[in-house]
Amino acid sequence: MLKKLFILIFITASIGAFGQSKFIAKNAYISFYSSTPLEDILGESNEAVTILNAETGEIGFQALMTTFHFKRALMEEHFNENYMESAKFPKARFNGKIEGFNKDMLTAPVANIKVTGLLNVHGVEKTITVPGTLGIENGKLVGTSKFKVTPEDYGIVIPAIVRDKIGKEMEVTVKANYLPFGK
Amino acid sequence: MNKILSIFFGLIFLASGNGFSQDLDxxxxxxxxPTVDFATATFKSTRIINGHxxxxxxxxxxxxxxxxxxxTLNSGLYGLFGLDESHIHFSLEYGIKDWLMLGAGRASQNKTYDGFAKVRLLRQSSGTKFMPVHLSYFTSIEIMTLKFPERPEGTSNYFSSRLAYVNQLLIARKFNENLSVQLTPTFIHRNLVKTELDQNDIYALGLGGRYKLSxxxxLNAEYYYTYNPNAKSLEPRPYNALSLGVDxxxxxxxxxxxxTNSQGMREGSFIPQTTGSWADGxxxxxxxxxxxxxxxxx
Structure with missing residues (x-):
């Protein structure tokens, strides 16, 4: 009896561990934008990686800071050198979970969701809750999000001399077209 | 038995609960x-101080x-420590490609125009591709447009006499976030020089660096050593150009x-024609x- 129970638990556990289905997007889009009367700043990356666990609703993002590109070459240089310190902190990460997740969300049309998790930027980690959408669009699983972050919260110092050119808040836009993982 | 069972349950719970996020990461x-990480912002500007x-x-x-x-500072209060006098150089410099920059400028000293090209040959990188240094080639032509002095009957001046050519290899390494150093072997040819004792061909080596304070x-420093300077007996005497600055x-x-002890701002000027001495102020x-x-x- 006990033996059977063990086997049962073991099988359930292994299905849990190995049989989880995941979705991945290897070229997810992440941008941040700030607009002031003096200057608009737009940094864009099309090389972020994101994985969505279809069993648990856990969702992760990773992006290398050097994959963000700008219209002005100097902005890109300053972004990496002066603000993000990309040599020291090469990566931005988000590990979170979709609130009230159920599997039907992955097959239903696009609907609003909320994601809570840890955002790690510039070596500083903060818990954030952001709005987003998830669902099937043109036959594909698409996730998007738009939220605001304050650079100062992540230890990014903006000196007084350029304060008027860089917005207090950055609007972050995320878009990912997910494909089944490993297929 | 119950104890073992609960440990077993506990382990499975731990494994399935904790394992996933790491797995995701x-x-x-x-x-x-994996990326090639190029060393960027080795210097803040396209000039270390005078040189490229x-x-x-x-x-x-x-x-x-x-x-x-x-x-000069040693002109004293009479010359407001040099501020009474000023030489200007202005230029427009454009990136045709990431690896090719062209520029044109004009200096008030000797009414000189210059056109240059800078070509990037190698970029310092780490990651999937290792390259220890940056390497670029710089070349320029300088055209002096001062009026020619009167010449004796039967002799003439040539346009080519106005020209000087500069060739440099720029070899730099960003050692860390703060320290970058550059070596600059230089060859300059001047078609016409003032006297027979002046050199038409000048060989020099530049040493420059920057240290980031914030x-x-x-903080920047730059020194150009000339291997075959103009004759020391000439007036004004030639000196090597030494400059200290901040960006x-x-x-x-x-x-x-x-x-700096040099008033010139182009290679054809500050390398062979620096006549100021730090020691004399x-x-x-x-x-x-x-x-x-x-x-x-x-």
Missing amino acids: ELMNAELK SIEQMKENQLDFRISHRFG KRLS IETGGHVFQIMV DIHLGFNISRVFAFNKK
Whole structure:
């Protein structure tokens, strides 16, 4: 009896561990934008990686800071050198979970969701809750999000001399077209 | 038995509860493509002080530069420590491609025009591709347009006499976030020189570096050693150019403020024709201002 129970638990556990289905997007889009009367700043990356666990609703993002590109070459240089310190902190990460997740969300049309998790930027980690959408669009699983972050919260110092050119808040836009993982 | 059972349950719970996030992280780590990490911002500006650094304008970026060198500090209060006198050089410099920059400028000293090209050959990188140094080639032509002096009957002046050619290899390494060093072997040919004792061909080696004091402030130094200077017996005597300065960066501008024994701002001038001596106080205060404009559409 006990033996059977063990086997049962073991099988359930292994299905849990190995049989989880995941979705991945290897070229997810992440941008941040700030607009002031003096200057608009737009940094864009099309090389972020994101994985969505279809069993648990856990969702992760990773992006290398050097994959963000700008219209002005100097902005890109300053972004990496002066603000993000990309040599020291090469990566931005988000590990979170979709609130009230159920599997039907992955097959239903696009609907609003909320994601809570840890955002790690510039070596500083903060818990954030952001709005987003998830669902099937043109036959594909698409996730998007738009939220605001304050650079100062992540230890990014903006000196007084350029304060008027860089917005207090950055609007972050995320878009990912997910494909089944490993297929 | 119950104890073992609960441990077993506990382990499974731990494994399934904790394991996934790490798993997720590892999967993403594996998916992020390994990159070639180029050393960027080895210098803040396209000049270390007087001479060129390996930095250049990226594609479709225009740099408008204005530089001044004042008179000598030892002119005293009478000359307001050099501020009464000023030489200017201004230039427009454009990135045709990320690896090719062209520029043209004009200096008030000897009414000289210059046109140059800077070509990037190698970039320092780590990651999937290792390259220990940056390597660029710099070349320029300088055209002196001062009126020719009167010549004796039967002799004539040639346009070619106005020309000088500069060739430099720029070899630089960014050792860490703060320290960058550059070696600059230089060959200059001047078609016409003042006297027979002056050299038409000049060989020199530049040594320059910067140390970042903060994110927006760096300390720079530059020295050009000339192997075959003009004859020391000539007046004014030639000296090697030594310059010390700071770079101050403010968004789209870079201000470079320096003290130097050279009043020239082009290679054909400050390398063979520096006549100021640090020991005698022939020190010029000066500045370079760089303003970058972006012309790429996106």
